[in-house]
Amino acid sequence: MVYLQNILDKICGPIALAFSYQTEDVAALHLLLQCGIPNPEVFTLDTLKLFPETLAYHDELEKFFHITIKKYTPDPAEVTGLETKLEDEWGMRASLENRHLCCQVRKVNPLGKILAGKSAWVTGLRASQSVTRTDLKVLEWDEKFGLIKINPLADWSDEVLSAYIAKHGLPLNPLYSQGFKSIGCAPCTRPVNEGEDIRAGRWWWENPEHKECGLHLRKKRL
Numbered sequence: 001m002v003y004l005q006n007i008l009d010k011i012c013g014p015i016a017l018a019f020s021y022q023t024e025d026v027a028a029l030h031l032l033l034q035c036g037i038p039n040p041e042v043f044t045l046d047t048l049k050l051f052p053e054t055l056a057y058h059d060e061l062e063k064f065f066h067i068t069i070k071k072y073t074p075d076p077a078e079v080t081g082l083e084t085k086l087e088d089e090w091g092m093r094a095s096l097e098n099r100h101l102c103c104q105v106r107k108v109n110p111l112g113k114i115l116a117g118k119s120a121w122v123t124g125l126r127a128s129q130s131v132t133r134t135d136l137k138v139l140e141w142d143e144k145f146g147l148i149k150i151n152p153l154a155d156w157s158d159e160v161l162s163a164y165i166a167k168h169g170l171p172l173n174p175l176y177s178q179g180f181k182s183i184g185c186a187p188c189t190r191p192v193n194e195g196e197d198i199r200a201g202r203w204w205w206e207n208p209e210h211k212e213c214g215l216h217l218r219k220k221r222l
C-alpha cells in the first residue's frame with residue numbers, strides 16, 4: 001500500500017480507478033481506498049453485454065465499500081452502427097476485425113472520454129495474467145490515452161493476490177465459483193477447465209497474442 005501511496009502523493013490532478021469486476025480490481029480498489037484520497041473516482045465500462053451475475057455483483061460491491069462505482073455505457077448511435085455491421089448477436093466472433101470494432105465501440109471509445117482530463121488511472125492488471133502483459137510495470141505512461149497509468153498489482157502472483165483477498169475478506173464475482181477465471185462480456189467469456197490458462201476463457205476462438213480489447217495495448221506485442 002505504501003508504494004501506491006507514494007505514487008499518488010506525487011500526482012497532481014484527478015485520478016480514477018477502472019473497475020472490471022475481476023479479483024484484481026477488488027484488490028486494487030481496496031488498496032486505493034486505504035490511501036486516503038477523498039472520494040476517488042471509481043468507474044466501470046458497462047458494455048451492455050455484461051453477465052447478470054456481474055451486474056448484481058456491482059450492487060454488492062457498492063454496499064460493501066460504501067462507494068459509487070460509476071457506470072459508463074457506449075454511445076447509442078455507435079452501438080446501432082455496430083449492430084448493423086455485426087449482423088447478429090454473435091457477430092463479434094466472425095472475425096478479428098468485427099471483435100475489435102465491438103471492443104472499440106463498447107469499451108475503448110467510452111474509456112477515451114472518461115480519461116480525458118484525468119492525470120492518472122489505476123488498474124488491476126498483473127504481468128502474469130497474459131502473454132500480452134509480461135512487460136507490465138507498476139508505473140507507466142499510457143501513450144494511447146495520454147496519461148499516467150498505475151498498475152499496483154503488476155508483479156503480484158496468484159498466491160499473493162489470493163492471500164490479500166482472504167486477509168481482507170473481500171467479496172468476489174460469483175462467476176468465479178462457476179468455473180470462470182477471468183471476467184468479461186457474456187458473449188466473449190466462458191468458464192475454463194482445470195489446468196487451462198486463466199485467460200483461456202476470454203475470446204477463446206482467437207490466438208493468445210490477440211487477447212486484448214484495446215484498453216491496455218502494450219508497446220511490445222508478441
Ligand code: SF4
Pocket residue numbers: 047049092099100102103104106107184185186187188213
Ligand atoms: S468483449 Fe466481446 S462483447 Fe465485449 S466489447 Fe469486446 S467483442 Fe464486444
